[in-house]
Each structure stands twice: as structure tokens, then as C-alpha cells.
Amino acid sequence: MxxxxxxxxxxxxxxxxxxxxxxxxxxxxxxxxxxxxxxxxxxxxxxxxxxxxxxxxxxxxxxxxxxxxxxxxxxxxETDSLAEIIERSFMRRLLAGGAEAGMQINELELAREIGVGTTSVREFLIRFSRFGLIEKRRNSHWVLKGFTRAFALELTEIREMFELRSAAAFAALPVDSAVWADLDRLEVEHRQLASDIATRFNEFSELDERFHRLIHRASHNRFIVDFYDVIAMIFHYHYQWNKAEERQRNEVAVQEHLAYIAALKSRDPGKVDIACRKHLKSARQTLLSSIPEGRQAQPPDVTLSGTFAQA
Amino acid sequence: MxxxxxxxxxxxxxxxxxxxxxxxxxxxxxxxxxxxxxxxxxxxxxxxxxxxxxxxxxxxxxxxxxxxxxxxxxxxxETDSLAEIIERSFMRRLLAGGAEAGMQINELELAREIGVGTTSVREFLIRFSRFGLIEKRRNSHWVLKGFTRAFALELTEIREMFELRSAAAFAALPVDSAVWADLDRLEVEHRQLASDIATRFNEFSELDERFHRLIHRASHNRFIVDFYDVIAMIFHYHYQWNKAEERQRNEVAVQEHLAYIAALKSRDPGKVDIACRKHLKSARQTLLSSIPEGRQAQPPDVTLSGTFAQA
DNA sequence: GTAATGTCTTTTATCGTGAAAAAACATTTT
DNA sequence: AAAATGTTTTTTCACGATAAAAGACATTAC
CATH class of the missing domain: 1.10.10.10 (Winged helix-like DNA-binding domain superfamily/Winged helix DNA-binding domain)
Structure with a gap:
């Protein structure tokens, strides 16, 4: 084909x-x-x-x-790229449950299930590996590390380090920088969303990503900017998966963003730090609360590729 | 084949x-x-x-x-894996000069030059992309971002953040942790190398990596641990490339490591912070001083895949 | 009956191939 | 002559095929 x-x-x-x-x-x-x-x-x-x-x-x-x-x-x-198809398919299996840590991932089986060639699956897994959820055994299968509490904590630890630094860099940007106009526009969008949160709460996810990416870009560090891909991916699927109290959560987050934006505009490092920490703390809580307690690391020699692929 | x-x-x-x-x-x-x-x-x-x-x-x-x-x-x-062959070949071109930022990377050409299939080259480039030196244009070529001063600064910024945190975590580890024995062994190896530095200075690179990996592991964070792969790759090729004053540099670094180890063993956060910062600072200097000044970002539309591949 | 060896099956790594898409080159139009 | 259109070449993307390597199952040895 x-x-x-x-x-x-x-x-x-x-x-x-x-x-x-x-x-x-x-x-x-x-x-x-x-x-x-x-x-x-x-x-x-x-x-x-x-x-x-x-x-x-x-x-x-x-x-x-x-x-x-x-x-x-x-x-x-028919307009989706193969990579998108594979990613969706893979993430569905991952989040549909039954995907326990330690489980093996079989390229051939995945390819057959999705109905694509092995090359595409291989390339996807290599790209996906940077998210820290899978690991390759040389000359052999991939191992699923699992969407565990430990993963969420490691992810948020880095996120917090990076965002605090980026936010500080943002606040220190000269007043004539173009980012302040971008921030103003985002503030308006936040206010509009806040005033209409009852019906539009599901639009928050996209706004959230744009807001945080703007801040991270102020770091002028490619590793920090790129790391937001990991966060965005996790949150993207996390939001699709865990709809409980979504409205309530987003309502809180919008308000935190507005406080965060105000702090940035004040250009006061202390205020920025406080507003940033507050938001990151509740973001971490949201993520952690969505991870089922049972999902702990399993003995690493369990072979469950069948279970995994059946989902 | x-x-x-x-x-x-x-x-x-x-x-x-x-x-x-x-x-x-x-x-x-x-x-x-x-x-x-x-x-x-x-x-x-x-x-x-x-x-x-x-x-x-x-x-x-x-x-x-x-x-x-x-x-x-x-x-x-005949014992090298294809991935190793491709990596070496690619890095040789990259460091041999003539590889300017903005240049295009051509999969087919690279594959022909090295004498391997395009699939292997593609997979290599995808894996390599996490080092932040190349970037993919959708449905098109890869773009070389260049081993520039900016790259080195971004890399070391993250490295310093991660290592300071890891070192602090290391020092806070309980006294009965197995890492202290590992540290003792590394200390001995450092002393042996120090006493014989005149002839064995080229063995430092490998010891350096083991030492820093041990510290990073104390973070218990996969993103921090994995990031050391980026640093190790850069330093590995950097050492092969820039042999100027290698002995002198390594002699200094070994002493810094010994001071760093002593600080860790004291388990005093303040001392650890000072020793770690001192070593990181000189590591950054070493890296920066090896980057030719001329190597700045070029206008992004320069097409030089021929020049690149000819090296 | 545990742990080795012997045999067979499955999966991974890699290539060549062909269509989609990009890019380069040649020609025309304004 | 600059910018468009027309044409040809090159490159990327994805597949199926095949040998290497891993893994699973069956049998034998201690």
C-alpha cells in the first residue's frame, strides 16, 4: 500500500x-x-x-x-497521519486499563492489531520512548513502565523546576518584548472563558497548553521547551480519560491562571513565584488524584502482551 | 542483506x-x-x-x-551494531567542520554514503533528535541546528539544575544506603588515576561518566537520569574532537571530583552545593571554550546538504 | 523433578521497492 | 525580470520480505 x-x-x-x-x-x-x-x-x-x-x-x-x-x-x-493513528490506538490501550507496568510490548502484534506495517510502529515507539513510559530491551521487546504514581511525581518534579525558572525569566523580560501582548491576549481569552465556564469548560485544555507554552518559551532553552511535549501529551490523554469533576477543576485552574498572569504582569519575582507554585501544586494534585491506587509497579517478569493487545 | x-x-x-x-x-x-x-x-x-x-x-x-x-x-x-556505525559516521560529519546550523540533512544521501538502508538512518535520526541538535520538518528533511554556543549554554543550564538537585538528594541518602560504598570505590579509582595522571589522563572520560551517573541516579527521576545520555553523548564526542590541553583539563577535573566526593561524604548540603557548583562551572567553561566562535546560527534557508555529506 | 539440551516458532532488524509529496528545473505569462 | 505555470527528478513514507536473534516448547540427562 x-x-x-x-x-x-x-x-x-x-x-x-x-x-x-x-x-x-x-x-x-x-x-x-x-x-x-x-x-x-x-x-x-x-x-x-x-x-x-x-x-x-x-x-x-x-x-x-x-x-x-x-x-x-x-x-x-482519512486525513490523519499514520503516526496519529498509531498514537491514538496505542494510548487507548494504555489507558483502557489492563496495561500494567512490566508488561511486554510486541511490535508485530501492535502492527497487526492496528493494521499498519511494523516500520511505522517501530518508529512510533522510538519517538514515544522519550516520554519515559516505555523502555527498549536491546534486540528484544519494549517494556511498559506504566502510568504510575512514581511516573506522575517524576514528571511534575521536572515540570515544576522548569516552569518556575521559565516564569522567572518571563517576568524579567523587557517591557517592550512582544510576549506581553501575547500575554494580554491570553488574559482576555481567559476572562471570556471564565465568564462562560459553565458551557465552555472543555475548551480549557487547549488554552492551558498555549498559556504554559508561552511561559516555557521565555526560558529560551530547547530542552525546557521540548519537555512541555511530554507534559502536553500526558495531560491531553489524561483529560480525555478522567472526566470526573472536569468543570470544577477547570474553573479553579482558570482562576489560578488569571492570578498567575497578574503576577507576571506585576514583574515582581516574589509574586510570580507564589502564583506559579500555587498553580503547579494544584495541577500536580489533579494529576495524582486521577491515578488509580492499584496501579503500582508489578514484578518485572510478567509477560502480558496478549492482555495488552486485546484491549 | x-x-x-x-x-x-x-x-x-x-x-x-x-x-x-x-x-x-x-x-x-x-x-x-x-x-x-x-x-x-x-x-x-x-x-x-x-x-x-x-x-x-x-x-x-x-x-x-x-x-x-x-x-x-x-x-x-564487524562487531558494531548498525546504530553505532551510523552514529559514528554522522557525528564525524557533524564535528569534522563544514556542518553549519540551518543545513539540511538528507536521509537518502546519508544512507547511501554510509552504505545502509534508509530505515536505519531514519530510526537513528528519530532517536538522535532528542539531543536537540536536529529538528524534523513534517514530510520533509531534517534541519541541523548546529553545535553552537547557544546549544552548549542550554545544555549546561539543564545539567546544572539537575546535578545540583541530584547531589543534594545524594547527600541526604541514609548512611546505610549502598551508594556510599559505590562512592568509596569511585573515590579509590579517582585517587589511583590522580597519582598516575601523567600516563592515564585519557581514562578520565569513562570515570567521569560513571561518577556523574551515580549522582544523577540519586534523584530517582527517570527524566534526570535519562538526560545524562545527552550530556554523555556530547562530552564523548567532544573529548574525541578537542584534545587540546586534555591532560591539564582532566587533572583539574579529577581534583574537583575528589573535593566533590569529600563534600558528599560530609553530607553537609552547603558544602555539597559549593563543590558541585565549582565543578559544574569549570565543566561548562571547558565545553564553551571548545566551540569555535565562528559557529553561529546561519540564515535558516541555506541548503548545504552536499557540503554536509561530502565531509 | 529440576535443569540441561534439542527443536520449532515468533519477533526483531534491515533491506529493497513503490507511491505520495517535496523540490528542482524549464518554460511561459504578465 | 519577476513570478507564475508546466515538467521532471529526488526524497520521504510505508510496506512486505528475509535473515538474525529471541523465545517457547519438547525431550533428555542427571
Whole structure:
């Protein structure tokens, strides 16, 4: 089967939305930049748009003939990259329970279950290994280390170190830095969300990530910035998994963020430290409270790849 | 060609040395544990030893017929794993100069140059990406970020954070912990090396790594422990590359280590902090001084994959 | 009956291959 | 002549296939 054309399909869908908004299409190179794909892909998109009667296309002249209809779009599931498919599949198994620490991970079995080649699974596992949840035995299988209390504590320890440092660096940034405008915009978004928290509480997760990434970027340290990928991944799946008291939690977090933002704007290191610590403490509590007590490390020689894959 | 049998060849060589030392061979499972390979590989080794007249082998009876001769060993270069070959090749290019920041990395070209398949190169680059020196453009090439002054500063910033914390945790370990014996052994090795520094200064690098890994392990944090891989990699190649004043540098470092060890043994947090900071400071200086000033980030659109690969 | 050996099965590591996508080059249009 | 379009080449991504290595099962030895 070689390679799926999900890049083309995803870009096509995005191009349809663009067409709907602007009622016109720019030049090929410009479209490429806009969609983040090469001209080769842009031309495939334009070809199909011509075929399906969406546009008339002759060299530089692209005339919009009709607006996009629902059936013009490719199905959502065909626009995901293989890596995304594998990650979702893998995380579902991991969080669905029955995935105990010490368990073996079988590349071939995973590949068969998901319906993809082994190479893609291997590459995914290598990328995934930096999250500290799996470990490779040379010339042999991967071992699941488990989403345990210990993992959560180790993760938050680093997070707290990094964020305190980044927040301090942020507050020390010159007043004419562009980040203050970014912070202002985020503050507005926080206020809007706060005033409408009853219905929009599930939008917090995305705002949370943008806020913390902005702060971490102030560290100007690639290792700190990159580490937020680990946190984001864990929180992303954690939020999907543990919906208990989600509204309540997010309501508290939004208020903590607002206090944190105010502290940053004061540019007072002491205030920043206090607000940052307070928020990090409750973030840690949230994460820890979601980990089932039973999930402790098992004797390392248990082989449960079957159980793991069956989920 | 599929897979090379370097695991077998390397284990065979190590088994020859074992044979030379002990003049006998244990059971198959035991040999497997000793050499870190499966019984399948052990049996291949024994088969060859029988064929080449090293041993007589009949079920449980393994009689040593003669000692190993130089020609019995497989050549060193045939015992390296593909990953090691690729890493060395890649790092040589990286450090040989001409590898400027912003340059593109071409998987296919690298694979052809080294004479391996693209899959192995891809997997290597994914693994290598966690060192923060390269970055992937989705559906496109990798970009070299360069071994710049900025990189060294970011690396050492994290290192210092992690090591100070680990050292503090180390000093707080209960007196009956096994680490104190490990530390004592390392202290002895340091003293031996110090007294013979004129001839053995090049052995410091390996001792250095063992010492710092012992300290980092006290953090009980997988992210801290794993981060030492980044430091070790950089220092490993850095030492190979920059031999200037190596003896002088190592002599100083050994003394700093001894002071650091003494501080740890005092279990006084203040002393530990001072000794640790002092050593980290000079380690940072060493690294920084080895980075050519000219090596600054280039405009990001320079395409130099040819230059890169030619080295 | 435990622990070894002998045999067979499964999994991992690596390659070559082919389609998707990017990139480079050539030609035309404004 | 700058920027677009048209065409060709190169590279990335993903697969199936195959030998090496691990692992599982069966049998034998002590």
C-alpha cells in the first residue's frame, strides 16, 4: 500500500474551507504556503476541484463555480497521519486499563492489531520512548513502565523546576518584548472563558497548553521547551480519560491562571513565584488524584502482551 | 542483506576472552546470561568453537582443546551494531567542520554514503533528535541546528539544575544506603588515576561518566537520569574532537571530583552545593571554550546538504 | 523433578521497492 | 525580470520480505 495520501486529503479539506471564506484562490505557491504543503500537492488539490466542478481552472485563472458542499470533503478519518493513528490506538490501550507496568510490548502484534506495517510502529515507539513510559530491551521487546504514581511525581518534579525558572525569566523580560501582548491576549481569552465556564469548560485544555507554552518559551532553552511535549501529551490523554469533576477543576485552574498572569504582569519575582507554585501544586494534585491506587509497579517478569493487545 | 550477525560476532569474541580466563565453559543458559544473548546465539557460538577446534562439544561436556589465538577473533569492525556505525559516521560529519546550523540533512544521501538502508538512518535520526541538535520538518528533511554556543549554554543550564538537585538528594541518602560504598570505590579509582595522571589522563572520560551517573541516579527521576545520555553523548564526542590541553583539563577535573566526593561524604548540603557548583562551572567553561566562535546560527534557508555529506 | 539440551516458532532488524509529496528545473505569462 | 505555470527528478513514507536473534516448547540427562 506504500503511503497514504492523507496530506493531500487534509490539505484539500482545508482548502475547501478557505474557498468558502474567501470565494477565491491565490497563486499556486501562495496556496502552498497557506496550506503548508508543496506545489505538487496544491496542483493535485486544484485538479480535483476542477474535476468536481468547484472551480474552473486555466493557468492563472481560477474561477470559483460553486461553494463547497459537505460531500466535497474527504472523511475526517482519512486525513490523519499514520503516526496519529498509531498514537491514538496505542494510548487507548494504555489507558483502557489492563496495561500494567512490566508488561511486554510486541511490535508485530501492535502492527497487526492496528493494521499498519511494523516500520511505522517501530518508529512510533522510538519517538514515544522519550516520554519515559516505555523502555527498549536491546534486540528484544519494549517494556511498559506504566502510568504510575512514581511516573506522575517524576514528571511534575521536572515540570515544576522548569516552569518556575521559565516564569522567572518571563517576568524579567523587557517591557517592550512582544510576549506581553501575547500575554494580554491570553488574559482576555481567559476572562471570556471564565465568564462562560459553565458551557465552555472543555475548551480549557487547549488554552492551558498555549498559556504554559508561552511561559516555557521565555526560558529560551530547547530542552525546557521540548519537555512541555511530554507534559502536553500526558495531560491531553489524561483529560480525555478522567472526566470526573472536569468543570470544577477547570474553573479553579482558570482562576489560578488569571492570578498567575497578574503576577507576571506585576514583574515582581516574589509574586510570580507564589502564583506559579500555587498553580503547579494544584495541577500536580489533579494529576495524582486521577491515578488509580492499584496501579503500582508489578514484578518485572510478567509477560502480558496478549492482555495488552486485546484491549 | 537484511540483518548483520554482529550480535553473534561480538558475543563470540567476548566468549573467547571468557574461555581464555576460565579455561572452561558453563551451561548454555548460564553462558547466555553471562554474555547477554539468547541461547540461540550461544549455540551458534559453541558450534563455531567446535568447528574451529577450540572445544570439543558433546551435550553437557564442553572440553577446552586449546587457547584462543588472535585469528580466532572476529574483526572489531564487524562487531558494531548498525546504530553505532551510523552514529559514528554522522557525528564525524557533524564535528569534522563544514556542518553549519540551518543545513539540511538528507536521509537518502546519508544512507547511501554510509552504505545502509534508509530505515536505519531514519530510526537513528528519530532517536538522535532528542539531543536537540536536529529538528524534523513534517514530510520533509531534517534541519541541523548546529553545535553552537547557544546549544552548549542550554545544555549546561539543564545539567546544572539537575546535578545540583541530584547531589543534594545524594547527600541526604541514609548512611546505610549502598551508594556510599559505590562512592568509596569511585573515590579509590579517582585517587589511583590522580597519582598516575601523567600516563592515564585519557581514562578520565569513562570515570567521569560513571561518577556523574551515580549522582544523577540519586534523584530517582527517570527524566534526570535519562538526560545524562545527552550530556554523555556530547562530552564523548567532544573529548574525541578537542584534545587540546586534555591532560591539564582532566587533572583539574579529577581534583574537583575528589573535593566533590569529600563534600558528599560530609553530607553537609552547603558544602555539597559549593563543590558541585565549582565543578559544574569549570565543566561548562571547558565545553564553551571548545566551540569555535565562528559557529553561529546561519540564515535558516541555506541548503548545504552536499557540503554536509561530502565531509 | 529440576535443569540441561534439542527443536520449532515468533519477533526483531534491515533491506529493497513503490507511491505520495517535496523540490528542482524549464518554460511561459504578465 | 519577476513570478507564475508546466515538467521532471529526488526524497520521504510505508510496506512486505528475509535473515538474525529471541523465545517457547519438547525431550533428555542427571
Amino acid at each position: 506504500s503511503k497514504s495520501n492523507n496530506v493531500y486529503k487534509d490539505a484539500f479539506n482545508r482548502c475547501l474551507r478557505l474557498l468558502d471564506e474567501t470565494q477565491s484562490l491565490p497563486s499556486e505557491p501562495e496556496l502552498g504556503t497557506l496550506l503548508g504543503v508543496s506545489r505538487t500537492t496544491v496542483r493535485s488539490i486544484l485538479s480535483r476541484m476542477e474535476e468536481t466542478g468547484l472551480i474552473a481552472w486555466n493557468k492563472r485563472n481560477k474561477t470559483v463555480l460553486r461553494g463547497p458542499r459537505p460531500e466535497d470533503f474527504f472523511p475526517e478519518e | 537484511s540483518k548483520s550477525n554482529n550480535v553473534y560476532k561480538d558475543a563470540f569474541n567476548r566468549c573467547l576472552r571468557l574461555l581464555d580466563e576460565t579455561q572452561s565453559l558453563p551451561s548454555e543458559p548460564e553462558l547466555g546470561t553471562l554474555l547477554g544473548v539468547s541461547r540461540t546465539t550461544v549455540r551458534s557460538i559453541l558450534s563455531r568453537m567446535e568447528e574451529t577446534g577450540l572445544i570439543a562439544w558433546n551435550k553437557r561436556n564442553k572440553t577446552v582443546l586449546r587457547g584462543p589465538r588472535p585469528e580466532d577473533f572476529f574483526p572489531e569492525e
